[in-house]
Amino acid sequence: MTPRELPLQPPVDVALARAVPTLPTAPPGRRLAYEPKFDGHRLLIFRLEDAVRMQARSGRIITRAFPDLETAARPLPPGTVLDGEVVVWAGGRTDFAAVQKRAFAASGSRASRLARELPASYAAFDLLATGAEDLRPLPYAQRRARLMALLEPLGPPLQAVPMTTDPGLAATWYEALPEIGVEGLVIKDLDQPYRPGRHWRKVRHSETRDAVVVGVVGPRLRPRALALVLPGDDQPVISAPLSPGVRAQLTTALRERLERPEQPERPAPQPPPGELPTAPDRVGAEIAYLPIAPDLTVEVRQESTVRHAATTVIRLRVPD
Known part of the structure; x- marks a missing residue:
């Protein structure tokens, strides 16, 4: 054939x-x-x-x-x-x-x-x-x-x-x-x-679900929002602005990631700001984000809007 x-x-x-x-x-x-x-x-x-x-x-x-x-x-x-x-x-x-x-x-x-x-x-x-x-x-x-x-x-x-x-x-x-x-x-x-x-x-069962963090919007260690991949999909979306509590959780987790000893298979250097990838936010606008390795998981809630689902980060998932 x-x-x-x-x-x-x-x-x-x-x-x-x-x-x-x-x-x-x-x-x-x-x-x-x-x-x-x-x-x-x-x-x-x-x-x-x-x-x-x-x-x-x-x-x-x-x-x-x-x-x-x-x-x-x-x-x-x-x-x-x-x-x-x-x-x-x-x-x-x-x-x-x-x-x-x-x-x-x-x-x-x-x-x-x-x-x-x-x-x-x-x-x-x-x-x-x-x-x-x-x-x-x-x-x-x-x-x-x-x-x-x-x-x-x-x-x-x-x-x-x-x-x-x-x-x-x-x-x-x-x-x-x-x-x-x-x-x-x-x-x-x-x-x-x-x-x-x-x-x-x-x-x-639940209105919430887990999502994997694949990028940050704003300062690397204190992001304003996250680029997330949801179950069943591979196209990132930008979350709603993060609450102060979630930002504090992420700051600690992101700093710990940077302080780990370098591994032999780290991701390649990131592109310059003008060439960063983009993903849609809750109103459909394309937002640039800084990619990071998919090592962090967050719990999110999605709420429908007129055009898109707003993805709100509830908390950082801590491994058992």
Whole structure:
């Protein structure tokens, strides 16, 4: 099969979920699927004819960051396209900060080291293509059945997410799964094709979530705001202005980072101010930020505005 015969190649626009306040049930004549919502790093895996490519939600190709998953995906048939989340398990729980370290590995040697220290698991929740066939127009029930048949012989680290059509079992999952770091469920219509946009639904236990700090706005040791990456995404956003208490927490943490002995694989020197990266703030304006290594995690709350979600930092997460 030549590359031209493959039905899907990166980049591909992904399906998303909109938040709902309570666990929905199916209306008469409809069927729903309930799946755990892993707060990891959204990733599409493309098994091309002679290579594996991995695409983040934004469309970026980040294959180099996950050499362990690249190796695991090689037995897939050419033409296979999986959609799912990368997670890292630590102490029996998912660790969002750890998976972001993996996703933002800046070099091949660092990515290989992190793959040994923080091995990734891939929670696949959809099969978009196989062989020369584009499966996106098919109902989810059919895509799910083919996903299970494809991955069952392979086993970890490529696995299908659990799924149930039983609302009672889904409610049990919703109450029990936070113990392992899974904060909610994604709900899909079994008769639904795969389409870009927010056609799925999600329900979460908490109004807050964790985010990884990838940059600072303002003075390096006393920032006014933060550039953050949220679960399931790889495009930074700028937080709302920080409260005095949070700024004090961050000042201490950032100073400690600077005082650590230099490591052999520190990030490359930062670009000059005129070439700093930018990210949208709560009203959509692009704000420049100074990148930092993704070593800090904060708890945030998102509140909808007319145009964008305002991301407010509640506190710095301190490792256990």
